[in-house]
Amino acid sequence: MNEFDLDQSKIRDFNAALHNPSKATDQSTWKVTNTKGRHAIAVGINSALNLQIDGHVGYYCAGMNQKANVTINGHCGAGVAENMMSGTVTVKGNASQYAGATAHGGLLIIEGDASSRCGISMKGIDIVVKGNIGHMSAFMAQTGRLVVCGDAGDALGDSLYEARLYVRGKVASLGADCIEKPMKEEHKTELKELLERANITDINVEEFHRYGSARTLYNFNIDNVGSY
Amino acid sequence: MSDEELHSWLKASASFPRNVIADIQRAAKTGLYDIRGYGAKRHVPSFDDLLFLGASMSRYPLEGYREKCSTNVTIGTRFAKKPIELDIPITIAGMSFGALSAQAKEALGRGADAVGTSTTTGDGGMTPEEREHSSKLIYQLLPSRYGMNPDDLRKADAIEIVIGQGAKPGGGGMLLGQKISERVAGMRNLPQGIDQRSACRHPDWTGPDDLEIKILELREITDWQKPIYIKIGATRTYYDTMLAVKAGADAIVLDGMQGGTAATQDVFIEHVGIPILPAVRLAVEALTEMNMHRKVQLIVSGGIKSGADVAKALALGADAVSIGVAALIALGDNSPDLEEEYRKLGTSAGYYDDYQDGKDPAGISTQNEELAKRFDPIVGGQKLANYLRVLTLETQTLARACGKNHVHNLEPEDLVALTPEAAAMAKVPLAGTDWIPGVNGM
Numbered sequence: 004m005n006e007f008d009l010d011q012s013k014i015r016d017f018n019a020a021l022h023n024p025s026k027a028t029d030q031s032t033w034k035v036t037n038t039k040g041r042h043a044i045a046v047g048i049n050s051a052l053n054l055q056i057d058g059h060v061g062y063y064c065a066g067m068n069q070k071a072n073v074t075i076n077g078h079c080g081a082g083v084a085e086n087m088m089s090g091t092v093t094v095k096g097n098a099s100q101y102a103g104a105t106a107h108g109g110l111l112i113i114e115g116d117a118s119s120r121c122g123i124s125m126k127g128i129d130i131v132v133k134g135n136i137g138h139m140s141a142f143m144a145q146t147g148r149l150v151v152c153g154d155a156g157d158a159l160g161d162s163l164y165e166a167r168l169y170v171r172g173k174v175a176s177l178g179a180d181c182i183e184k185p186m187k188e189e190h191k192t193e194l195k196e197l198l199e200r201a202n203i204t205d206i207n208v209e210e211f212h213r214y215g216s217a218r219t220l221y222n223f224n225i226d227n228v229g230s231y
Numbered sequence: 232m233s234d235e236e237l238h239s240w241l242k243a244s245a246s247f248p249r250n251v252i253a254d255i256q257r258a259a260k261t262g263l264y265d266i267r268g269y270g271a272k273r274h275v276p277s278f279d280d281l282l283f284l285g286a287s288m289s290r291y292p293l294e295g296y297r298e299k300c301s302t303n304v305t306i307g308t309r310f311a312k313k314p315i316e317l318d319i320p321i322t323i324a325g326m327s328f329g330a331l332s333a334q335a336k337e338a339l340g341r342g343a344d345a346v347g348t349s350t351t352t353g354d355g356g357m358t359p360e361e362r363e364h365s366s367k368l369i370y371q372l373l374p375s376r377y378g379m380n381p382d383d384l385r386k387a388d389a390i391e392i393v394i395g396q397g398a399k400p401g402g403g404g405m406l407l408g409q410k411i412s413e414r415v416a417g418m419r420n421l422p423q424g425i426d427q428r429s430a431c432r433h434p435d436w437t438g439p440d441d442l443e444i445k446i447l448e449l450r451e452i453t454d455w456q457k458p459i460y461i462k463i464g465a466t467r468t469y470y471d472t473m474l475a476v477k478a479g480a481d482a483i484v485l486d487g488m489q490g491g492t493a494a495t496q497d498v499f500i501e502h503v504g505i506p507i508l509p510a511v512r513l514a515v516e517a518l519t520e521m522n523m524h525r526k527v528q529l530i531v532s533g534g535i536k537s538g539a540d541v542a543k544a545l546a547l548g549a550d551a552v553s554i555g556v557a558a559l560i561a562l563g564d565n566s567p568d569l570e571e572e573y574r575k576l577g578t579s580a581g582y583y584d585d586y587q588d589g590k591d592p593a594g595i596s597t598q599n600e601e602l603a604k605r606f607d608p609i610v611g612g613q614k615l616a617n618y619l620r621v622l623t624l625e626t627q628t629l630a631r632a633c634g635k636n637h638v639h640n641l642e643p644e645d646l647v648a649l650t651p652e653a654a655a656m657a658k659v660p661l662a663g664t665d666w667i668p669g670v671n672g673m
Contacts, residue, residue: 014451015451015455018451018452018454019454022454042444042447042448043444043447043448043451046448046451046452047381047384047451047452047453049381049382061444062436062441062444062445062448063435063444063445063448066448066452067380067381067384067452069381069382081435081436081441082435082436082448085435085448086376086379086380086381088380088381100435101434101435101436104434104435105376105379105434105435107380107420120434123434123435124375124376124430124434126376126420127420142434143428143430143434145419145420145421146420162428164421164422164425165421165422221408221422221425221426222408222424222425222426223405223407223426225261225262225263
């Protein structure tokens, strides 16, 4: 176990150790304490290590993660797992704005609530939120899947591309070009698999609604000008 | 009656000249604003409105063909462990694979490499060809984050956070569906053939306080190795420069309203932002006030076309300049050799600005494989290298005439203005006077 106490070590040294291929080997275990809302913790990891973060974190925790399995025992500031490529990031608490923004892959699990713009411009990531999400979530989301076990705020999926959204609770409103779509068997299978990966076994996939792009704004057309 | 005779007595309207009439007619017909590439076409005060005071009695020139006048510049000396060393103070601006063909991007790399300067990626990310042919490659972090990934971030020589560009400060970008080939679509995680919008603001931060943290993240990801540039379109330049410094930039890229684009509304290109002439002076004032001039390097762009422009930008305090449209012209854009083909597109050599259409007969601003194949990246690279050499020689010639043994030793004192407007904007005296409007006298 590699342990860092951020009251004793600089974040720069901690991140550099996580980037050191001789230390950050696959399956190596890491723990960091006294995070105290600090920013840019555990960013740019590029190996399949296991990291436990004890405490609340600031902006961009686990940003651009590749391969690593990161668990945050606390709440997160803005942009957790932004631009993640692969691996898994689990937030035991709540997440602030832009969770999983622009991320290309991997799985982000938020056990509490996520704030506004969750999954903004997502590009392949899977996000599972056990609680609620805020307004403008999945704005311009390109690909990947967003699962919300609670409610979604206003303008869900505004200007959505090909990402698929599953919401169990109420949706305050849908954004431009986002529509409800039928839940077919393939979607139920996909959703069940995502819930299982997030260790959620007590929620029935039948309770979810699916949302996606109407694809009417994919090419600029003057007839659609009122939609913007 | 001939056209010439007819036009000799007809009276044209200053408010509604023929091109304005054509604009109104086009708008009425299509219901769409005009989207085009290139930069602003209107006249604005520019470096052409300044002149150098060559050495004479009170100043001592360097011999034009014999004495050394250095041109090297180092970018990123503030925080980065590995600053960028350039042989010349002229860099290639960010232009995307997508907006340009792979061959054109390769040529930009070849040309820049030949003279020891850098190129810059664009929306769509970094292509292997681009990395291979550019030994100094700046990787842009744009709002769209198309193609953004940590592997390329680590491969880059510097990172440029794009807040805006001179052609459209406050606006995003749009790569129209006709230019979205299978490869471009794949790099951007979007279906082929749809319009690809590049948002006007970043998805995971708002405001300069957040940006400071974003920069911290990028530095931590890359172990504080890479210089981090911030690119801004010229608008509220004095304050933007200060905020960029406060946010932690190693270098600032400042793009004036004359700067080019691949596709934007004409109304945006012509009516938003300020010219590079006042912008460079405002940025230098901000840097000087913060005691950061020459510590945070300033790269300016927007209509740079000659060594005179380069020398004047440096004299006003820039550390380097960047070129985009001029580099494309050097590659072969708007060549008279293609006049017949331009005519088929309803335009003419010297006027072609439909970079958004993907029908570029020069094979530069296109993703059409047949058109792109016409463009030879080796020949194009040689032409660009030649052009960059000429810009450098011209800059040196002017610097020597002012007695400078390094182009960075040029200074505002070497300049005068031809017009009161340029004098006010550049804060150098009107030629033949000691009058700087807004500084001394009225």
